[in-house]
Amino acid sequence: MPRITELDVIDLRFPTSREKDGSDAMNPDPDYSAAYVVLRTDAGDGLEGHGFTFTIGQGNEIVCAAIEALRHIVIDRDTAGLFGGMGAFYREVTSPNQMRWIGPEKGVVHLAAAAVLNAVWDLYAKVEGKPLWKLLADMTPEELVAVCDFRYVTDVLTPQEAVERLRARQAGKAEREREMREVGVPAYTTSAGWLGYDDEKIVALTREAIAGGWDHIKIKVGQDVEDDRRRLRVIRDEIGPDRKLMVDANQVWDVDEAIAYVEHLKEFDLWWVEEPTSPDDALGHAAVARAIAPIRVATGEQVQNRIIWKQLMQSDAIGFAQIDAGRLGGVNEAVLVMLLADKFGVPVCPHAGGVGLCELVQHLSILNYISITANLDDVVVEYIDHLHEHFLDPVVIRDGRYIAPRRPGYSAEIHADSLRRFRYPDGPEWAGEPAPALTVSGGE
Amino acid sequence: MPRITELDVIDLRFPTSREKDGSDAMNPDPDYSAAYVVLRTDAGDGLEGHGFTFTIGQGNEIVCAAIEALRHIVIDRDTAGLFGGMGAFYREVTSPNQMRWIGPEKGVVHLAAAAVLNAVWDLYAKVEGKPLWKLLADMTPEELVAVCDFRYVTDVLTPQEAVERLRARQAGKAEREREMREVGVPAYTTSAGWLGYDDEKIVALTREAIAGGWDHIKIKVGQDVEDDRRRLRVIRDEIGPDRKLMVDANQVWDVDEAIAYVEHLKEFDLWWVEEPTSPDDALGHAAVARAIAPIRVATGEQVQNRIIWKQLMQSDAIGFAQIDAGRLGGVNEAVLVMLLADKFGVPVCPHAGGVGLCELVQHLSILNYISITANLDDVVVEYIDHLHEHFLDPVVIRDGRYIAPRRPGYSAEIHADSLRRFRYPDGPEWAGEPAPALTVSGGE
Numbered sequence: 001m002p003r004i005t006e007l008d009v010i011d012l013r014f015p016t017s018r019e020k021d022g023s024d025a026m027n028p029d030p031d032y033s034a035a036y037v038v039l040r041t042d043a044g045d046g047l048e049g050h051g052f053t054f055t056i057g058q059g060n061e062i063v064c065a066a067i068e069a070l071r072h073i074v075i076d077r078d079t080a081g082l083f084g085g086m087g088a089f090y091r092e093v094t095s096p097n098q099m100r101w102i103g104p105e106k107g108v109v110h111l112a113a114a115a116v117l118n119a120v121w122d123l124y125a126k127v128e129g130k131p132l133w134k135l136l137a138d139m140t141p142e143e144l145v146a147v148c149d150f151r152y153v154t155d156v157l158t159p160q161e162a163v164e165r166l167r168a169r170q171a172g173k174a175e176r177e178r179e180m181r182e183v184g185v186p187a188y189t190t191s192a193g194w195l196g197y198d199d200e201k202i203v204a205l206t207r208e209a210i211a212g213g214w215d216h217i218k219i220k221v222g223q224d225v226e227d228d229r230r231r232l233r234v235i236r237d238e239i240g241p242d243r244k245l246m247v248d249a250n251q252v253w254d255v256d257e258a259i260a261y262v263e264h265l266k267e268f269d270l271w272w273v274e275e276p277t278s279p280d281d282a283l284g285h286a287a288v289a290r291a292i293a294p295i296r297v298a299t300g301e302q303v304q305n306r307i308i309w310k311q312l313m314q315s316d317a318i319g320f321a322q323i324d325a326g327r328l329g330g331v332n333e334a335v336l337v338m339l340l341a342d343k344f345g346v347p348v349c350p351h352a353g354g355v356g357l358c359e360l361v362q363h364l365s366i367l368n369y370i371s372i373t374a375n376l377d378d379v380v381v382e383y384i385d386h387l388h389e390h391f392l393d394p395v396v397i398r399d400g401r402y403i404a405p406r407r408p409g410y411s412a413e414i415h416a417d418s419l420r421r422f423r424y425p426d427g428p429e430w431a432g433e434p435a436p437a438l439t440v441s442g443g444e
Numbered sequence: 445m446p447r448i449t450e451l452d453v454i455d456l457r458f459p460t461s462r463e464k465d466g467s468d469a470m471n472p473d474p475d476y477s478a479a480y481v482v483l484r485t486d487a488g489d490g491l492e493g494h495g496f497t498f499t500i501g502q503g504n505e506i507v508c509a510a511i512e513a514l515r516h517i518v519i520d521r522d523t524a525g526l527f528g529g530m531g532a533f534y535r536e537v538t539s540p541n542q543m544r545w546i547g548p549e550k551g552v553v554h555l556a557a558a559a560v561l562n563a564v565w566d567l568y569a570k571v572e573g574k575p576l577w578k579l580l581a582d583m584t585p586e587e588l589v590a591v592c593d594f595r596y597v598t599d600v601l602t603p604q605e606a607v608e609r610l611r612a613r614q615a616g617k618a619e620r621e622r623e624m625r626e627v628g629v630p631a632y633t634t635s636a637g638w639l640g641y642d643d644e645k646i647v648a649l650t651r652e653a654i655a656g657g658w659d660h661i662k663i664k665v666g667q668d669v670e671d672d673r674r675r676l677r678v679i680r681d682e683i684g685p686d687r688k689l690m691v692d693a694n695q696v697w698d699v700d701e702a703i704a705y706v707e708h709l710k711e712f713d714l715w716w717v718e719e720p721t722s723p724d725d726a727l728g729h730a731a732v733a734r735a736i737a738p739i740r741v742a743t744g745e746q747v748q749n750r751i752i753w754k755q756l757m758q759s760d761a762i763g764f765a766q767i768d769a770g771r772l773g774g775v776n777e778a779v780l781v782m783l784l785a786d787k788f789g790v791p792v793c794p795h796a797g798g799v800g801l802c803e804l805v806q807h808l809s810i811l812n813y814i815s816i817t818a819n820l821d822d823v824v825v826e827y828i829d830h831l832h833e834h835f836l837d838p839v840v841i842r843d844g845r846y847i848a849p850r851r852p853g854y855s856a857e858i859h860a861d862s863l864r865r866f867r868y869p870d871g872p873e874w875a876g877e878p879a880p881a882l883t884v885s886g887g888e
Contacts, residue, residue: 026544027545029541029542030542031542055545055546057542058513058540058542058543059510059513059543059545059553061509061513062506062509062510062513062546062552065505065506065509066503066506069502069503069505096502097471097472097473097502098471098474098475098499098500098501098502098503099502099503100470100471101471101500101503102499102503102504102506102507102552102555103551104695104723104746105724106550107546107551107552107554108506108510108546108551108552108553109503109506109552110551111546151698151722152698152699152724152725153698154698154699154700154701155699155700155728251548254595254598254599255596255598255599256598256599257598278548278595278596278751279548280549280596280748280749280751280752281751281754281755282726282727283726283758283759284596284599284751284755302548304550304724305724307722307724307728308724310725310727311725311726311727311728311755315727
């Protein structure tokens with residue numbers, strides 16, 4: 001009986017703040033980082049579970065400390081028992097006695113749980129010799145539902161109803177799987193739209209994106225309405241009237257402010273407005289959605305767990321669900337939220353503005369199509385062109401679509417040399433760096 | 445110009461799990477703990493700022509690590525500038541660049557911010573030579589509003605409206621202050637109702653409570669409906685028909701389950717049902733409230749920040765707001781939530797089931813009465829009879845009421861010897877103890 005014998009936690013940070021890659025109205029200078037977990041077993045097969053959650057630098061060490069606090073739950077577990085009981089394991093990792101108090105299922109402890117859960121799923125998929133999406137797509141409806149925790153959402157979806165809904169989607173699964181392998185799932189790019197770029201860079205990147213076949217472009221807004229209008233005009237002129245243009249405010253507005261601000265951006269024909277306000281404010285998002293219709297509201301990268309997701313959907317607050325593979329409780333909770341989204345008819349367009357999130361969310365979206373929704377209506381998966389060189393199995397984008405990964409695992413594994421170089425604070429890329437200046441996040 | 449020169453963080457834990465003090469349906473064996481902060485200055489006056497947040501054991505070290513990550517924001521700050529700009533300081537502590545991502549304003553980082561903010565308020569009050577409630581009550585409406593962060597709640601309350609509401613309460617302030625000094629604010633006890641106590645102990649403690657003048661008794665429920673009915677019958681028989689009886693389920697139910705379970709408890713004439721479901725579920729609490737009316741819903745000890753509070757009130761979900769002095773962003777956010785509660789007509793009945801929470805929340809409730817609501821309708825402040833011996837300025841309860849503290853500060857300071865003895869893991873009370881077994885929290 002193979003058992004998990006080692007759990008390594010690595011505080012991994014990439015100095016993206018130097019290039020203003022990833023800058024937006026709330027987060028002016030992020031360092032794309034991962035609280036990264038490696039699991040090893042005594043199976044003798046050389047397989048390791050690699051998983052992580054995403055942060056933007058400071059505080060990554062706190063998430064790593066929280067992962068350490070979960071160590072007892074993972075070490076010495078027999079993998080067969082784990083893999084056969086991922087639903088129960090989710091409960092153990094997200095509701096550990098005493099530690100639940102400092103969540104529950106939110107913030108640091110939930111990010112830590114995500115890293116651990118993602119690593120276990122990576123191992124599980126590798127042991128089965130399948131990419132994660134395939135491992136999940138091959139599950140029966142009962143098996144897939146069993147990995148989910150329905151606590152606190154049974155008022156809108158029960159396990160039994162979820163099983164029935166999945167059964168109804170079985171027809172055509174094989175064709176959809178083939179489609180994902182050959183054609184892939186549609187993507188959109190944010191790489192042109194970071195707030196810190198000047199107009200020249202924006203035009204250049206936009207033309208590059210169009211040449212690369214992208215039909216959806218998203219830009220960051222919220223710091224200055226005239227500046228946003230100017231940038232939107234530049235991009236709308238470049239992309240023409242038919243391509244989709246989205247804006248992302250990274251939570252810098254209050255509800256009334258959001259409604260007023262968006263009024264000034266309407267002429268650019270926006271497909272969605274992302275994160276108009278606090279990720280905790282389901283009712284606030286609903287108010288914005290009612291006011292700015294037919295422009296739709298999108299959110300999700302900081303929506304903490306299935307319970308807030310439930311309320312967003314109950315209140316008709318969102319037109320797009322931007323789940324995050326590191327924010328939710330790992331694969332388990334991501335699947336549950338996709339089941340909810342399907343019930344409420346909300347397309348899932350995962351967030352991937354971070355390191356390695358593209359690698360992870362592609363699996364989730366591919367599973368979503370094959371097993372849960374059976375359609376790609378209004379579905380686009382975020383793509384950013386950063387840091388893929390660090391991954392063993394980086395995403396494959398062809399004609400603006402993610403091609404389904406083939407290698408076993410969750411595509412999470414980073415090259416050992418990158419793990420060594422970007423380890424914080426003592427890896428070669430950081431040693432000798434002064435500590436980053438502490439400033440306040442934006443939106444004052 | 446005095447400056448803050450030192451910040452000490454102490455991981456402080458009291459082994460309450462040995463006696464099952466504090467046990468409930470979700471948390472079977474808590475160790476009442478504090479992530480405890482001491483601030484020292486170069487003023488030469490010997491005054492220190494003591495503040496903390498409350499946890500139940502494991503994970504306290506993670507909160508302490510998060511406090512360490514906030515050190516830069518506090519060390520070397522001139523105290524006059526701090527005290528004169530507590531609103532701006534709140535923003536710095538709760539939205540530090542990069543670290544905001546692992547909240548925002550929830551979970552570990554928000555608990556850490558609370559500990560830091562509470563310590564600064566303790567220092568501020570001591571420097572002014574006033575108990576905290578008096579420091580705040582002496583503020584003008586503009587000054588009190590200025591310590592609050594209205595971000596994300598301006599759709600229901602603006603700073604200007606808050607100032608106007610406070611101005612309207614000025615009449616009678618001096619009398620209310622005298623009343624708080626002489627008569628105090630009403631309290632209720634939970635000490636008889638912990639889940640782990642046998643019936644004999646419950647009867648004995650209930651009689652003791654009645655003899656002590658308590659008119660409100662709260663018990664823990666949610667593990668077993670027949671057991672709960674039996675315990676409720678025992679207590680209702682003891683307390684008679686007129687005293688108030690409340691139940692607390694510590695989040696163990698889903699929405700539909702809560703409604704069904706409470707149906708079986710109705711005959712005992714409950715004043716409130718506390719934490720029927722997830723603290724993140726405003727709409728869920730609203731559904732429960734509609735179904736169990738006229739029994740009212742109470743919640744708050746794990747309501748993460750003002751944005752969830754806003755939604756609870758917008759959706760008429762609660763009849764009582766049980767704010768927690770360590771859960772919210774310190775005094776600043778507690779004041780803001782009390783302003784919201786007053787606008788929505790929800791009585792504030794703070795949570796105090798923890799170490800030192802009684803000492804803190806008394807100040808908040810006394811301020812609430814003097815400056816914000818000017819009435820005590822349906823107001824009771826939780827009181828538990830545990831661990832007060834560790835405090836320099838422990839609460840004074842007379843005739844079932846908290847008497848307004850007199851000593852300068854936030855009453856947060858714990859005896860140096862207790863800080864030494866219960867420091868975890870190397871204090872004398874813990875050294876040699878095996879690590880607590882990791883089990884899953886309740887509500888399976």
